[in-house]
Amino acid sequence: MNNLIKAALFSLLIIGLYTFYSAVVIPPIATEEQPLEGLAGESIKTVDDLVALGEAVYNGKGACALCHNPQGGRAPMLENSAHLAGERIKAPGYRGKATDAEGYLYESLVEPSAYVVPGFGTSGSGDMASPMPDVRSRSIGLDETEIKAVIAYLQSVSGVDITVKVEGAGE
Amino acid sequence: MKSVFIFIVSSIGFLAFFLVMDALLLNAQGLSFIFRG
């Protein structure tokens, strides 16, 4: 019995230490809110609304900054993307179908592999395939309004005119 | 003394071997699966 009690106390101590470390020592991380459904659409009346929605999606549901950040090296930086878009479509290596900057941004969101910025393709693909998913699919699941909003946001951040059309209230 | 000699030579020799192994492993095509997707 004595040994059982000693072993049990020892085990409880160990378990207690691990629990303490996980619950108290490491910083409490608030898990993200579930991405809200129906975020888009209802209250988009002005371009500013659209840009605000775009920013919310960029940082929230779209999880863009997870890859498009300075330290990752996984994805191009986007702070000047709307401006660069105009140049990209004119570059000799451009394989996509966009004819203007806004179209390029849209294509990059829904068909990222149409054209991959050199150096950012999946390894072994020779920059033919992009690691980015179609934002309408699977786990990101943006709808058309949200995509337009992200484009508007990128244009706003890049300091170019916002060319995305606001379609009145609701979807 | 001979032991010390063997130690020094084998250290350098194995290090050279390891560096070659590193280069091969880091550039092997087979590694590309780590980064795919």
Next chain:
Amino acid sequence: MAYSRRSLIKLLSPCLTLIALVLVAYSIVNFQSYFSWGPESISGAPVLGQGDYPLVSHVNGRLAVWMAAQMHLWFAAFVLAVPIFVLMLEVIGVVKKEKRYDRVAYEFLRVSITAFSLTAITGGLLLLTLLVFYPDLMKYLLSIFGPTTLLYALFFFFESASLYTYYYGWKRMSEGWLKWAHIGVGLALNSAGTALMFVANAWVTFMMTPDGVDAAGVFRGDLWAAVTNHLWSPMNLHRFIANIAYGGSIVGAYAAYRFLGAATDDEKAHYDWMGYTASLIAIGALLPLPFAGYWLTAEIYAFSQQMGITLMGGVFAWLFIVQAVLIGALFLAANYYLWCGFGRSPAGERYLRYVKYIAFVIAASFLVWFTPHTLILTPQEARALGTQYHPYLGPLGLMPAKNTAVNIMLLFTFLSFILYRRAQRTPTVAWAGYGKALQAGLFTAAIVNIVFLGVYYGYFTNSLYKVASSVPQVATTIFVIIACLVIEGLMHRGATKHDFTWGRMPGRSQYALILIAVSFTWLMGLMGFVRSAIRQQWHVYSVMKDASPDAFTPSIAYAAKVVSVGTIIFLSIVVFIFWLGGLGAKAEADE
């Protein structure tokens, strides 16, 4: 008195299995409709609302399922591992013609027999709670995997039959060709158990990386595609190896406990040997586990970058720091146990002076491993960050440092092991000094290479190479281990064996084994949590959303508490099982 106690214990196991079967039968009977499947029942994943989740008063459904699942996994890991050792030990006993291997194999089996029924009960409980609290999810999954449940039932009966034949037939099938037939039954037991795990792995991996269904969840009819999804094979490998490590640790803890309570020197010797053998298996199986984990993570990234980044660079990155603390504790305990083992032989005294240096290196590596350098950020914060900390590259950028530390830890643990073996024998070959110099050269070159890889690729190259550099690091470690073992083996041909006494160990060394078992259990719970949690708001990732009121992703603190409660409950049941096993042995001895 002894007779009735023994027969009671012998009946307990089949009775518990019967209870498990009743649970399963009850589940099937009450949810009959879910178990009919055919092309007309497949119409895509349902879109659920909060009202679709049945409520049972005073019962948190999610917690109930979590607990049942975790209990089942712990028991299942144990009962899959034990037959592997038992069979191996039985075969070794036959080949070496030494009875003690056979005896200890039988003891392992006897001690664990009740665990099989508990695995079945917790499995039945898991099925029931899933059907009660998540009926629509189960309906959907069964519409796809229905045929596999038949396979599962078949393997289960096959496993039970071979288990009882293997156990009850041990004494009677002990000579001649019957012994080989017995070994065949053991092989069947292992195959059935492994097959069971592979089938169940298909269900759980499908929930994470679904295949064979389109974006709306409509099943194309290709069951094989659904089974062989991205994570199936890595999960199979990881669980197979991890089970061995885990089973070894539990048996080691059993031996440690019996050692502490041993009355005679013979008993002490027996349990000391058992503990050492079990720990060798546990720590040995621990070594390849990072590869399996690496493959698992690579496949997660391949399926969904987002899921991968959530796992490694997002909210759950801190969880891997906690994992590092646990692994560090495991290594410290394993090393401590080995150092105590120097004392089994008086010639081991000469190596005690090295212990402080090895301890220093291991502790330093441990500190590198769990020092938090990184801030774990939500996507919002990642954007806003400046240059001082590296949010995404942070965890990744520290990977070289952590990989460096773990490889150094592995090497020095291996050194402890070499010294432990040398405590028992002195080489007589003329070139022993040169052999040792060669090994020292190997070690030195390896340490330099590992540190170089970690520092250079960690701080001077881009992210792709940061991860890739871990491969040559591990290759270096493995090369050194194999090469040193070869040199060691050749060097000790005809070596003088020293006076070696099993059982000559301080009591505190056994606590190291208990720590290993407790840590392994807790770690399994933690890893199970992260595997489930990276699904976040999905039942089936990207296909079927979780709309239950409890759908929030729990914090690590919450998960730690749940895992701790589970660990305490599980280990208490294990103590009970071992106590029963001890009673059975006593009853047999009394006859």
